[in-house]
Amino acid sequence: MTTNMKKLPKDSFERITIDSSHAERISKPSLSFWQDAWLRIRKNKAAIVSMFILVFIVFMAFVGPFMVEHDPEDVKVAHASLPPKIPGLEKLGIFDGVGKLGSKTVNLYELKKVEVNYWFGTDSLGRDLFSRLWKGTQISLIIAFVAAVIDVVIGVIYGGISGYYGGRTDDVMQRIVEVLIGVPTLVIVILMIMIMKPGIWSIIIAISITGWIGMSRIVRGQVLKYKTQEFVLAAKTLGASDTRIISKHLLPNIMAIIVINMMFTIPTAIFFEAFLSFIGLGLQAPKASLGTLINDGYKFIEYQPHILFFPAAIISLLMIAFNLIGDGLRDALDPKMKD
Amino acid sequence: MAKYITKRVIYMFLSLFLIASFTFVLMKLLPGSPLASAAKLSIEEREVVYEKYGLNDPIPVQYARYMGNLAKGDFGVSFQYKNADVTTLIVKKLKYSAILGAQALIFGTLIGIILGMIAALKQNTVWDYGSTIIAILGISIPSFVFAVLLQYVFSVWLGWLPVGLWEGWKSSILPSIALAMGPIAIAARFIRTEMIEVLSSDYILLAKAKGANWFEIAFKHAFRNALIPLITVLGPVAAGLLTGSLVVEQIFAIPGIGEQFVKSISSNDFAVIMGTTMFFSVFLIVIILIVDILYGVIDPRIRLSGGSK
Numbered sequence: 137m138t139t140n141m142k143k144l145p146k147d148s149f150e151r152i153t154i155d156s157s158h159a160e161r162i163s164k165p166s167l168s169f170w171q172d173a174w175l176r177i178r179k180n181k182a183a184i185v186s187m188f189i190l191v192f193i194v195f196m197a198f199v200g201p202f203m204v205e206h207d208p209e210d211v212k213v214a215h216a217s218l219p220p221k222i223p224g225l226e227k228l229g230i231f232d233g234v235g236k237l238g239s240k241t242v243n244l245y246e247l248k249k250v251e252v253n254y255w256f257g258t259d260s261l262g263r264d265l266f267s268r269l270w271k272g273t274q275i276s277l278i279i280a281f282v283a284a285v286i287d288v289v290i291g292v293i294y295g296g297i298s299g300y301y302g303g304r305t306d307d308v309m310q311r312i313v314e315v316l317i318g319v320p321t322l323v324i325v326i327l328m329i330m331i332m333k334p335g336i337w338s339i340i341i342a343i344s345i346t347g348w349i350g351m352s353r354i355v356r357g358q359v360l361k362y363k364t365q366e367f368v369l370a371a372k373t374l375g376a377s378d379t380r381i382i383s384k385h386l387l388p389n390i391m392a393i394i395v396i397n398m399m400f401t402i403p404t405a406i407f408f409e410a411f412l413s414f415i416g417l418g419l420q421a422p423k424a425s426l427g428t429l430i431n432d433g434y435k436f437i438e439y440q441p442h443i444l445f446f447p448a449a450i451i452s453l454l455m456i457a458f459n460l461i462g463d464g465l466r467d468a469l470d471p472k473m474k475d
Numbered sequence: 476m477a478k479y480i481t482k483r484v485i486y487m488f489l490s491l492f493l494i495a496s497f498t499f500v501l502m503k504l505l506p507g508s509p510l511a512s513a514a515k516l517s518i519e520e521r522e523v524v525y526e527k528y529g530l531n532d533p534i535p536v537q538y539a540r541y542m543g544n545l546a547k548g549d550f551g552v553s554f555q556y557k558n559a560d561v562t563t564l565i566v567k568k569l570k571y572s573a574i575l576g577a578q579a580l581i582f583g584t585l586i587g588i589i590l591g592m593i594a595a596l597k598q599n600t601v602w603d604y605g606s607t608i609i610a611i612l613g614i615s616i617p618s619f620v621f622a623v624l625l626q627y628v629f630s631v632w633l634g635w636l637p638v639g640l641w642e643g644w645k646s647s648i649l650p651s652i653a654l655a656m657g658p659i660a661i662a663a664r665f666i667r668t669e670m671i672e673v674l675s676s677d678y679i680l681l682a683k684a685k686g687a688n689w690f691e692i693a694f695k696h697a698f699r700n701a702l703i704p705l706i707t708v709l710g711p712v713a714a715g716l717l718t719g720s721l722v723v724e725q726i727f728a729i730p731g732i733g734e735q736f737v738k739s740i741s742s743n744d745f746a747v748i749m750g751t752t753m754f755f756s757v758f759l760i761v762i763i764l765i766v767d768i769l770y771g772v773i774d775p776r777i778r779l780s781g782g783s784k
Contacts, residue, residue, distance in 0.1 A: 318763070
């Protein structure tokens with residue numbers, strides 16, 4: 137070894153000085169929590185595809201009803217029960233306005249002398265199913281979103297107070313929750329909807345009346361976890377008020393879990409709305425929601441399955457998209473899985 | 476353990492008391508008359524009927540009587556079905572719902588376990604993705620959409636199975652499958668996660684090291700340990716089955732409790748609604764209680780302070 141070393145020319149070595157100021161240099165750009173989450177969720181193909189589907193459905197839910205000249209609630213008996221007809225696709229043999237009349241297969245548009253096109257056909261009262269579908273999707277989405285927001289607001293306030301103040305307050309509040317949690321959601325939702333006038337708000341209230349409990353438990357658990365940590369103690373020492381500690385220090389830390397949970401609350405609310413409408417406790421005609429549209433379609437399934445197909449497909453897509461985004465977010469926001 | 480069970484039972488009764496009171500208040504607030512043909516009756520006749528059912532008594536008296544009867548398991552008398560006893564009515568209808576529920580639960584859990592095992596043992600292969608997709612579909616697509624789809628394909632289109640009504644075991648196949656989608660999805664997801672966790676544990680490494688074959692590792696060591704926590708999902712599964720049964724029974728015209736409940740809602744049959752509500756609540760609350768206690772017995776490590784939901 138030593139002999140070998142001596143043979144090496146001195147000038148092939150260069151002395152480098154270590155600049156100690158670079159030792160702490162961060163080589164990657166600093167990312168905020170949400171930027172970091174985005175980097176991870178971007179790799180989740182299912183979640184990304186779901187996001188596109190969701191954006192498309194939401195866009196159509198608000199724009200779709202205006203894309204055709206038909207009003208979603210307009211009854212035109214002369215145009216009743218028409219099959220779908222989309223100009224341009226006729227040559228392919230689909231959406232060409234051909235449907236069954238008794239046992240014969242005929243072009244119902246020519247038979248009934250209908251000049252206009254109904255892209256997704258019409259229902260038994262001659263209402264345009266394309267605009268009804270998107271209007272219904274819009275209402276279902278609004279119901280689900282508002283219900284989820286109410287759940288979050290009540291859940292965060294209740295869980296936050298219970299977890300932060302602890303002691304007697306927490307005891308009393310948790311005893312109440314323990315009694316309430318035994319009440320089956322299904323039972324309470326049906327009972328609530330029965331005494332209220334059917335409508336968007338009664339469905340929202342019925343869904344959120346027990347919905348906040350799950351959220352409040354999660355928030356309480358998180359607040360309990362964070363409130364004993366040093367940064368909260370530091371804030372307290374500096375004289376921060378309780379409101380400030382909760383809103384500026386605790387809430388941002390539990391925001392991720394709240395968002396994940398909301399992604400699962402929304403499809404649950406969509407489901408319950410459709411469920412209620414399906415058993416006849418939801419919105420009343422001529423108003424449309426995904427549930428009422430499925431219910432309408434189900435009545436004519438034997439001869440006009442297309443009436444059922446579109447709303448059933450949209451509700452399934454919506455539920456799948458929300459669930460996959462929820463899964464993706466959970467994986468992306470879970471700090472244990474940071475890479 | 477005894478203290479924990481006592482505490483849970485007390486909460487159970489508190490919850491039930493709350494539901495019973497709430498149901499009673501709601502029924503009193505409900506618009507519409509409970510009598511089948513109220514319009515046809517004269518005011519005097521109506522008075523007689525109201526008197527007979529005690530509907531003219533002060534509300535607190537009615538409440539006390541209702542609660543007293545509930546405690547005895549007496550849900551009152553249906554206003555619609557020629558004075559049929561609600562308890563008898565529920566018991567009569569229970570058979571069909573129970574058959575559907577049990578079939579869906581057993582079939583669904585078995586398929587779910589198999590799917591979950593395949594996914595975990597062949598992680599990140601086509602098998603895994605396939606079973607994950609089935610699980611996502613099962614969780615996302617509402618049971619009534621499945622039910623309608625199955626009915627259309629197998630009854631209306633192919634004509635293999637009866638469209639509806641109860642004509643023996645064949646009638647139960649489609650509704651059971653529709654109901655089973657939830658349990659399949661939940662069990663498959665759960666078993667997959669549990670198996671993957673168990674498979675990476677030290678004792679599996681040891682089993683591999685001592686030369687145990689693949690089959691022995693998968694079934695004798697991993698599967699048995701992954702299976703235990705599965706009972707915790709029984710609560711949500713039962714709730715899901717119950718919710719699903721309301722619509723699925725309606726779609727297939729199965730004369731079960733779910734269908735009866737929906738019918739009673741539209742006909743304002745207070746006694747049946749209250750009875751069924753209480754029955755559903757007792758059913759779900761007792762299941763969740765049993766699951767929590769069972770889990771505590773099987774796995775003593777769990778902390779008894781937090782109930783599961």
